[in-house]
Amino acid sequence: MEDLQAKDMPAEQALPYKRIQAIIETALIVIGLVAMTLLLNHGMYGDGKKRFLALTALLTHGDIKDGPYSQYSLIGPLFSIPFWYLGKWLSTPLQMISQYNQFVFACGLLCIYLLLKNRIDRHLLRKFLIILLAASMFSMNVTAYYGEVFTALLVGVGILALLLSSTSLVGWGAIIIGVANTPAALVGLICMIGKQLLDSKRLRYILIIVGAAGLIMAESWIRRGSPFASGYEHDSGAHTVMPYSGLVGFHYPFFFGLLSILFSFGKGIFFFAPGLLLPVRKTLLKIEKKEKLQLYRAYLLWIFFLVGLILIYSNWWSWYGGLYWGPRFFLIASLPASFALALRLHYKDSASLPINLLTLGILCLSFWIGLDGAVYSAQATAIPLCMVNSGRLELLCHYTPDFSALWYPFVQPQRLDQSRALYVVYWTFTFAYLLLPLLIKVIAQTGAFLKAFSTTHLDMGKWRI
Numbered sequence: 001m002e003d004l005q006a007k008d009m010p011a012e013q014a015l016p017y018k019r020i021q022a023i024i025e026t027a028l029i030v031i032g033l034v035a036m037t038l039l040l041n042h043g044m045y046g047d048g049k050k051r052f053l054a055l056t057a058l059l060t061h062g063d064i065k066d067g068p069y070s071q072y073s074l075i076g077p078l079f080s081i082p083f084w085y086l087g088k089w090l091s092t093p094l095q096m097i098s099q100y101n102q103f104v105f106a107c108g109l110l111c112i113y114l115l116l117k118n119r120i121d122r123h124l125l126r127k128f129l130i131i132l133l134a135a136s137m138f139s140m141n142v143t144a145y146y147g148e149v150f151t152a153l154l155v156g157v158g159i160l161a162l163l164l165s166s167t168s169l170v171g172w173g174a175i176i177i178g179v180a181n182t183p184a185a186l187v188g189l190i191c192m193i194g195k196q197l198l199d200s201k202r203l204r205y206i207l208i209i210v211g212a213a214g215l216i217m218a219e220s221w222i223r224r225g226s227p228f229a230s231g232y233e234h235d236s237g238a239h240t241v242m243p244y245s246g247l248v249g250f251h252y253p254f255f256f257g258l259l260s261i262l263f264s265f266g267k268g269i270f271f272f273a274p275g276l277l278l279p280v281r282k283t284l285l286k287i288e289k290k291e292k293l294q295l296y297r298a299y300l301l302w303i304f305f306l307v308g309l310i311l312i313y314s315n316w317w318s319w320y321g322g323l324y325w326g327p328r329f330f331l332i333a334s335l336p337a338s339f340a341l342a343l344r345l346h347y348k349d350s351a352s353l354p355i356n357l358l359t360l361g362i363l364c365l366s367f368w369i370g371l372d373g374a375v376y377s378a379q380a381t382a383i384p385l386c387m388v389n390s391g392r393l394e395l396l397c398h399y400t401p402d403f404s405a406l407w408y409p410f411v412q413p414q415r416l417d418q419s420r421a422l423y424v425v426y427w428t429f430t431f432a433y434l435l436l437p438l439l440i441k442v443i444a445q446t447g448a449f450l451k452a453f454s455t456t457h458l459d460m461g462k463w464r465i
Contacts, residue, residue: 025126034134039423042098071231076150076181079378101149108153128342135366136334140373152332154178180215188308250315256315266404275337325377328420353445379406
């Protein structure tokens with residue numbers, strides 16, 4: 001499974017072993033993409049359906065101004081026009097376009113591979129891709145037509161493209177388009193560019209902010225009649241028992257929004273992207289010296305962009321993203337979280353027992369996140385009690401573990417259909433492939449620790465009354 005003995009083998013013996021690893025891991029990636037496409041339930045609902053209706057109005061009637069769904073950006077959906085026409089030709093427009101984010105995700109994985117395949121250990125790279133597939137929030141988000149997958153991947157992959165001089169311009173272009181698709185992400189871009197300015201001491205990077213802001217304002221002007229009209233001016237939620245419910249726009253108390261975004265059981269980033277808690281700085285800096293690739297810079301740019309998103313959404317009344325599985329506004333957190341987890345798995349032999357134990361716990365939680373999102377998301381999101389009386393009790397799904405989208409499948413077990421059961425088979429094999437080598441290492445380290453502890457502290461010959 002993993003290179004448990006490869007490092008002790010002669011080079012001529014280790015090479016076939018590594019080839020077998022490469023074949024298995026590549027198969028897991030390809031099979032995973034096929035399984036997500038064919039076995040998971042792709043649907044059209046919520047904001048995704050409104051984006052689809054706005055795109056349909058544009059393509060069928062030429063309607064682009066002041067429509068009922070004009071607050072939703074059309075920048076991302078415009079790239080799905082081929083899917084719309086193909087669906088129309090096949091008389092299955094909804095089914096076809098609901099696969100769009102799956103296609104974007106597959107393209108994103110391919111771009112990550114092409115950017116990094118000759119610059120970091122390919123075994124590490126394949127681990128990263130496998131975790132994104134089977135153990136991250138992407139497993140659910142690719143099944144809907146929402147805009148977060150487009151933004152997260154264009155920005156996330158664009159940041160990786162910045163590491164190479166040959167692709168940096170393309171990277172900046174992708175980042176600008178991704179941000180324009182989600183106007184609130186402009187704050188994330190500002191934080192990211194702030195980091196870039198401090199590191200490079202080059203003011204020209206401010207032009208990236210200007211470019212993204214200009215594209216956002218241009219769409220607002222074309223579709224809503226003013227460059228400053230967001231379409232959310234009067235947007236608000238229902239009044240519930242929560243003291244600050246029903247507020248309009250960005251008037252939610254920042255402190256409570258921040259706590260909720262980070263730590264709430266149903267929407268908290270640290271529950272849905274636990275890899276963010278793993279220490280990776282020293283490991284990334286060592287890789288930088290060896291490979292001459294600024295991976296730590298990319299990791300920090302991901303984090304700074306995420307911080308900007310947290311800052312802006314902490315003030316919004318709908319910080320939780322509505323009736324949806326997990327913290328959808330912060331999908332980009334899956335990139336640094338998955339990469340950190342892949343790093344810790346790859347360098348487990350040089351890690352201490354506490355670090356490997358932490359990695360083991362986060363690996364298990366991450367794979368459960370991937371399975372829950374892929375297989376149980378519909379049941380774990382549309383919990384009847386949280387939706388009664390126009391969502392008056394939705395706070396239960398946000399703040400309590402019993403009704404959290406992560407843990408509700410244990411409260412109310414669900415029988416799986418054949419398609420989802422087949423996906424569980426793929427998930428189980430993938431989980432075992434990454435789990436067993438780490439588990440073997442942890443058992444060996446634990447045995448060594450217990451032996452040393454007993455020798456030092458439990459030698460009965462040294463004890464006295």
